[in-house]
Amino acid sequence: MSFADLGLIPELLQAVAESGYTDPTPIQSQAIPIVLAGKDILGGAQTGTGKTAGFTLPLLQRLARHASTSTSPARHQTRALILAPTRELAMQVYESVKTYSKHIPLRSTCIYGGVDMKAQVAELRRGIEIVIATPGRLLDHVQQKTIQLNQVEMLVLDEADRMLDMGFIPDIKRILELLPASRQSLLFSATFSDEIKKLADQMLKDPQLIEVARRNMVSETITHVVHPVSAGMKRNLLAHLLRHQPDTQALVFVATKIVCGRLAHFLERSGISADAIHGDKGQQQRTETLEAFKAGKLRVLVATDVAARGIDIDELPNVINFELPHTAEDYVHRIGRTGRAGHKGNAVSLVCSEEKHYLADIQKLIKLEIPQEIVPGFDPDPDFFEAGSRHRGRRSGGASASMPAEPRQRAPAAPRAAPAAGESRGGRNGNTGGGNRGRQRSTVAPDGFDFSKPYESARAPEATADTGAPAEKSAPRRPQRPIAVLLGGLGRK
Template sequence: MSFADLGLIPELQKAVADAGYSEPTPIQRQAIPIIIAGHDVLGGAQTGTGKTAGFTLPLLHRIARHASASTSPARHQTRALILAPTRELAMQVYESVKTYSKHLPLRAICLYGGVDIRPQQAEMRRGIEVVIATPGRLLDHVEQKSINLGQVEVLVLDEADRMLDMGFIPDIKRILALLPANRQSLLFSATFSEEIKKLADQMLKNPQLIEVARRNMVSETITHVVHPVSAGMKRNLLAHLLRHKPDTQALVFVDTKLVCSRLAHFLERSGISADAIHGDKSQQQRTETLEAFKTGRLRVLVATDVAARGLDIDDLPYVINFELPHTAEDYVHRIGRTGRAGNLGNAVSLVCAEEKHWLSEIQKLIKLEIPHEVVPGFDPDPDFFEAGSRGGRSRRQGSEGGSRRDAPAAVPASTAVARPAPAAKPAVERAAAPRRRGGKSSIAADGFDFSKPYQPSAEAVARSADEPSARAGGKPPHSRRHQRPLAVLLGGLGRRPDAQQ
């Protein structure tokens, strides 16, 4: 089957051919005719299957009748609205729209936060048919009266499950109330939960279900492996694995912005080209970092889940979970950055005993028993293989600590680089590590040297030991949080309970 068989107009067929595509993917074969016919759609497909083109092509087909070469803003009303959870995903969809609308006089814009709103407002005044936006920035434009949604004919909600995770559902409901009732609505989600079904019931009318893979399943082109390792040995194991695959790129996922920045610095100091991307980076910094990674100038990208969606990299060979996600569905989204469009990919997870319960949830979701491979020289804690050992991460001790583990078994243990971290007192060491206010930190600011264990002064150790009794004039603490060890509350390398991505 060709794209011409799907009923697309010649201008779109030509744009597809220009992009180098000749045959539609399974989800495109299913979705395009249904969307062209005007039906609402509830779509589910594993990432990398061509889903974005599956809705942008028929969307452009449906609004092509409004295409006008006129420069009058009145001739360029907003006819299609595409909502995405992150700036990166919104930009990816925008690029898709620009690629396929190149032979049509349609205008498109991408609206997202973190940048000055005034240039976006000026562009909107020129008249725009296709708006791709994140929910928050779209509502900013609504409040500023710089966008009119009264003529929207097609609404697309992409990555709906991520919208749910990020707390955007109230914003989505506000936006739905501003749109014409007589519209076509498309909802796409990598996973389906009861909450997603409720949202679909609210925004879709007699939807057609399109699902080209079993629910919550991952691509069959991805090879999964777990390397059991103690929390304090993870960072050196990561550096070691990367050194033994010097010609490959890797996307490394962590939980928090603090760990993200520090791990990228550690890899740089270990001679591995790396940079970090997380929510505290400006849009310009994020764009430049992503561009460097996509073009191969940057070998390792360390990211929080802000990059788990919408990061489209051709033939990315490795995704590494330095820390397992707390939600099993996020594992699917993270590793979906590799093994795309039929390419082979590898999903590597560095798992300590505290993370075993999350690993169990992931395996249950994807219905796959992930093989364990202990890398010689980087052994996990003895209780890792015990049933029910350490069910949580409440007392993680330095997930970026030193280690000594060798890459794949074929590599001799004698080549291991790294210095084992002292196991006896990591909690005290972390308690004494200085930190910046506001939860943000950097190696330069902290003076923390990842290349060797931090040795606190005697005064610092004494101060840490005395601190609990000094709190509130000796009165007992009023919450369970205050009863936790001071080293846990002030952990410099561990994950803070309230840390944001």
């Protein structure tokens, strides 16, 4: 099947041919005819398989009747709205729209946060048919009344699973209220949970589901490997791996902005050309860093998940997870930056003991047992291969939180005497504590107070236990001094 068989107009076929594409991908061959028919779509496909062209080409064809070379803003109403979760993804979609619409007089623009609104306002006021935007900045323009959405005919939510995440739902609902009810809506994403599909069913009208591969499937052109390593040796292992492949680029993912900047600085000091990209950097910095990486001026780009969707680099060979994502679906999006358009790629993950449960969740999601290879000289912690060990970011005593304490063997001797004050004393539940395996946590404070016993009054009893004679009367106590109110007392009476 060719693009001509899909019913595209000559202007689009020419643009596609000039871009070097000859045959449509599976998601394109299925989605384009349905979109041209005016139906709503819930589309899922592996990242890097051409979802953007799958909705961009039919969108341009359906809006071609509004194309005009007039300079009057009234002839260029906003007819299509494409929402993306990140600035990088919004710019990527914008580039695709410009590429495929070069022979059709339709105007398009990209609006996102982090930059001055003045240039965007000027662009919108001259009339724009296709607006690609992030939700927050779009609502800013709505509030400033610099954009009207009452003529929108088509709505596209790209990377719908992230757009419909709990944090984005209020913004999405506000935008939906501003759109005509008769619009056509398209939702595309690499992953779909059952909850997302239920929410999408409320937003779409009789949608058609398109899945060219099973949900949460990763590309077969990607090779996966896990390197078990202790947390403290991760940086050195990363530098070691990069030095052994001096001619290849790598996109390295971390969990936080702080680690992102520090890791890039460490690689630079190690003689490896690297830079960081994360949410705290200005848009100009992020754009310049990304362009330098695409041009090959940087060997390593260290990024947080803000860049997991939107980085489109031809034939990127390596994606390295310095820290595993806490959500298994994010692993699919991270490694989707490599192995795109049929090219081969490598997905490398550096995993310490505390991240084993994240690795288990990822393998369950993608239905793949990832091979583990220990790099000589970078051994993991001894408990990495313990069956059933499970850490949640910090250790609980000396043993794994999910492993039962080892039974203590008692010698066949007389019962042990009660421990003296300050000695270690076994707890009632047998919880492990301290740094040694099997040692029970003490419930006796240094001053002799035993937290495991019920409270007893410190007053002397009226009689001794063995003779029944009255106990000696203690000396009269001094009257208590008044304590200031600010210190918790009642003040002077």
